Amino acid sequence: MEWREAGAGDPVLFVHGFPFHSAMWGPQLSAMPPGWRGIAPDLRGFGASEGPPESVTSMDAFADDLARLLDHLRIEQAVVCGLSMGGYVALALWRRHRDRIRAFVLCDTRAGGDSPEAAEARRRLAERVLAEGPAAVADGMLPRLLSPNTARRSPGTVEFVRAMMMETRALTMSRALLGMAERPDSEAMLPEIDVRTLVIVGDEDVITSRGQADMLARGIRPATLAVIEGAGHLPNLEQPAEFNQLLSEFLVGLPSEARVA
Ligand code: MLT
Numbered sequence: 001m002e003w004r005e006a007g008a009g010d011p012v013l014f015v016h017g018f019p020f021h022s023a024m025w026g027p028q029l030s031a032m033p034p035g036w037r038g039i040a041p042d043l044r045g046f047g048a049s050e051g052p053p054e055s056v057t058s059m060d061a062f063a064d065d066l067a068r069l070l071d072h073l074r075i076e077q078a079v080v081c082g083l084s085m086g087g088y089v090a091l092a093l094w095r096r097h098r099d100r101i102r103a104f105v106l107c108d109t110r111a112g113g114d115s116p117e118a119a120e121a122r123r124r125l126a127e128r129v130l131a132e133g134p135a136a137v138a139d140g141m142l143p144r145l146l147s148p149n150t151a152r153r154s155p156g157t158v159e160f161v162r163a164m165m166m167e168t169r170a171l172t173m174s175r176a177l178l179g180m181a182e183r184p185d186s187e188a189m190l191p192e193i194d195v196r197t198l199v200i201v202g203d204e205d206v207i208t209s210r211g212q213a214d215m216l217a218r219g220i221r222p223a224t225l226a227v228i229e230g231a232g233h234l235p236n237l238e239q240p241a242e243f244n245q246l247l248s249e250f251l252v253g254l255p256s257e258a259r260v261a
Contacts, residue, residue: 001041001042001044001049001050001065001068001069002022002041002042002047002048002049003022003039003040003041003042003069004022004023004025004029004039004040005029005037005038005039005040006029006030006032006037006038007029007032007033007036007037007038008035008037009034009035009036009037010035010036010037010079010102010251011036011037011038011039011073011075011077011078011079012032012036012037012038012039012078012079012080012081012105012251013039013040013041013066013069013070013078013079013080013081014028014029014038014039014040014041014081014082014086015041015043015062015066015080015081015082015083015086015087015089015090016040016042016043016046016047016083016085016086017083017084017085017086017108017233017234018084018085018173018176018177018180019046019134019137019138019141019164019165019168019172019173019176020046020161020164020165020168021042021043021046021047021048021164021167021168022040022041022042022047023047023160023164024083024161024164024234024236024237025038025040025236027236027237027240027243027244028040028081028236028240028243028244028247031240031244031248033248033251033252036251039069039073039075039078041065041066041069043062043065043089043176044057044061044062044065044172045057045169045171045172045175045176046168046172046176047167047168051172052171052172052175052176054175055175055178056175056178056179056182057172057175057176057178057179058092058179058182058183059085059088059089059091059092059179059180059183060092060095060096061179062089062092062179063089063092063093063095063096063097064096064097066080066089066093066097067093067096067097067100070100075100076100077099077100077101077102077258078100078101078102079101079102079103079104079105079251079254080093080101080102080103080104080105081104081105081107081247082104082105082106082107082109083107083108083109083234083236084107084108084109084207084208084233085109085176085180086107086109087106087107087108087109087110088109088180088183090104090106090109091111091186091189092183094189094192094193095186095189101195101258102195102254102258103195103196103197103198103250103254103258104193104195104196104197104198104220105197105198105200105247105250106197106198106199106200106216107199107200107201107235107236108200108201108202108205108207108208108213108233108234108235109208109212109216110208110212110213110215110216111185111186111187111189111190111212111215111216111219112185112186112187112212112215113183113184113185113186114180114181114183118181119181119182120181122177122178122180122181123177123178123181125137125140125177126173126174126175126177126178126181127174129170129173129174129177130170130171130174132170133170134165134166134167134168134169134170134173135166136170137165137168137173137177138162138165138166141165142158142161142162142165144206144207144232144233145161145207145232145233145234146158146161146232146233146234146238147202147204147230147231147232147238148204149204149230149238150230150231150232150238154238157237157238160237161234161237187215187219190216190219190220191219191220191221193219193220193221193222193223194221194222194260195222195258195260196222196223196250196254196255196258196260197216197217197220197222197223197224198223198224198226198246198247198250199213199216199217199220199223199224199225199226200213200225200226200227200228200235200243200246201213201225201226201227201228201235202227202228202230202231202232202233202234202235202238202239203227203228203229203230203231204230204231204232205231205232205233205235206232206233207232207233208233210227213225213227221260222260226246228242228243228246231243
């Protein structure tokens with residue numbers, strides 16, 4: 001497994017969305033607050049990491065990889081910041097390795113599983129990407145990822161996001177699509193989450209809605225919700241200054257004790 005990192009101090013594990021890689025966290029790694037260390041892995045098969053050998057890459061497999069990475073880095077607990085699929089992986093980490101989580105930042109993600117129709121559409125796309133290559137995913141997703149404001153104002157961001165998607169291997173995309181299709185619904189688990197949580201959503205996100213963010217923030221007792229204006233599904237890239245400000249205030253305000261009484 002490969003990862004990028006920056007800063008020194010208490011760890012924040014940044015988990016990328018689909019079908020991106022660790023480079024999506026560049027604006028956060030370059031602005032880690034003093035006393036904090038950002039670690040952004042490439043999930044199995046993505047970016048520079050190897051894999052995936054299985055026919056389905058489950059969210060649980062990604063989560064187990066992250067726990068092994070923490071072992072390797074001799075980190076007992078980290079703040080886990082996951083965006084979209086990275087949020088699904090963060091919730092799998094809670095299911096399987098909750099002692100490793102000091103706090104959560106859950107961005108543009110949801111607790112619910114796929115409906116049967118959505119899962120079927122993912123399975124069809126998983127087939128299609130093997131036949132047609134990464135553009136089969138990238139061309140469909142790109143117009144929905146960024147707010148119209150970002151698309152107009154920042155052609156460099158559009159190009160960067162498209163390039164990240166096109167760098168992802170078709171096999172990796174296909175396996176992860178199958179993994180997302182079969183991920184469990186985590187709504188019933190939310191009341192168990194007793195670590196401080198910041199839920200972030202772009203106000204123009206059409207992939208994971210404001211309503212889904214509200215649901216997360218209501219379900220997790222120690223959670224607060226922040227809505228970033230003028231951002232779609234990738235607020236950390238679309239409005240990095242505002243995202244970093246929220247992240248930094250959250251980190252600096254964290255007590256050393258992870259669990260909320
Ligand atoms: C992501 O950004 O990780 C994906 O949009 C997640 C998904 O397709 O559900």
